[in-house]
Amino acid sequence: MRQFYRITACCLVVVLSLIPVVWASDTSETQKQGIVFGIPPWGDTKEVQSMYDLLMKDISRTLGMECRLRITKDYQELSKRILKKTVDVGFFTPAAYVQAKEKIPGLKYLVTIQTKSKSGPLRDHYSGVIIVSKSSPFNSLEDLKGRRFAFTDFRSASGYLYPRALLEKNGITEPKAFFSDVYMLKKHPKVLKALELGKIDAGATYKDTAKWGDIFRIVKETAPIPYDAFAAAPHLSEDDCKAIQSELLQLKADCPFFLRAKETGANYAGFIRHSDSFYNVVREVYLTGKK
Numbered sequence: 001m002r003q004f005y006r007i008t009a010c011c012l013v014v015v016l017s018l019i020p021v022v023w024a025s026d027t028s029e030t031q032k033q034g035i036v037f038g039i040p041p042w043g044d045t046k047e048v049q050s051m052y053d054l055l056m057k058d059i060s061r062t063l064g065m066e067c068r069l070r071i072t073k074d075y076q077e078l079s080k081r082i083l084k085k086t087v088d089v090g091f092f093t094p095a096a097y098v099q100a101k102e103k104i105p106g107l108k109y110l111v112t113i114q115t116k117s118k119s120g121p122l123r124d125h126y127s128g129v130i131i132v133s134k135s136s137p138f139n140s141l142e143d144l145k146g147r148r149f150a151f152t153d154f155r156s157a158s159g160y161l162y163p164r165a166l167l168e169k170n171g172i173t174e175p176k177a178f179f180s181d182v183y184m185l186k187k188h189p190k191v192l193k194a195l196e197l198g199k200i201d202a203g204a205t206y207k208d209t210a211k212w213g214d215i216f217r218i219v220k221e222t223a224p225i226p227y228d229a230f231a232a233a234p235h236l237s238e239d240d241c242k243a244i245q246s247e248l249l250q251l252k253a254d255c256p257f258f259l260r261a262k263e264t265g266a267n268y269a270g271f272i273r274h275s276d277s278f279y280n281v282v283r284e285v286y287l288t289g290k291k
Contacts, residue, residue: 106234
């Protein structure tokens with residue numbers, strides 16, 4: 001019987017000694033579960049998903065850990081998830097990045113997207129435009145007085161902040177008083193569709209509407225706007241930030257992500273590293289709009 005107790009005690013000691021090892025192993029596995037990228041649906045959700053799934057595969061292969069995509073409802077949800085640590089890296093429009101940085105000072109800028117036209121060089125900026133239907137009789141902002149107008153979202157640089165600044169520069173300080181109706185349609189495709197169907201007379205959006213065909217005409221163009229940025233959550237380690245940044249910067253124009261982007265009309269062709277100060281011009285417009 002004593003022999004039995006001795007054997008049992010020895011077994012118990014061995015089992016107890018293994019618990020820290022198992023716990024450490026579980027903790028390590030939790031830490032290596034991967035990195036979550038948050039992307040709001042700036043266009044067609046299925047197209048966004050198909051593009052960024054390809055990017056996740058590239059980054060996962062390089063980092064040696066799973067990178068997963070989470071499509072958020074909007075940029076507000078993206079910021080909330082970063083604060084809750086359920087998203088590690090976010091893709092922000094310039095205005096959304098500035099606003100997120102204001103709320104999350106520890107947000108870490110990583111890279112800026114670049115685009116390329118058929119014949120031009122890589123660009124890290126774009127323009128917002130106020131457009132009308134090509135067949136419309138409107139040729140100037142003044143012609144739009146008393147007409148129906150649409151912005152996208154208050155957090156959009158090309159869909160609201162820069163066009164609003166452009167209107168003010170041209171003496172239109174109160175859009176609701178100048179236009180007969182002002183709509184906030186949330187997404188750029190919705191503005192374009194409303195214009196195509198004749199539900200509005202003019203709208204604010206980004207300049208590149210080529211995939212819609214030659215059916216719109218530019219009335220006025222904004223100042224240059226820095227392109228969208230990837231930014232990391234404060235809780236993401238510096239090593240992971242550098243690894244992601246390095247992977248994005250070395251992507252070639254013929255990689256699956258950029259080729260798929262081109263099919264959707266996005267024309268993404270590269271990434272470039274600037275710094276947070278690259279977005280100071282957006283901050284100036286944003287702060288002016290808040291007054």
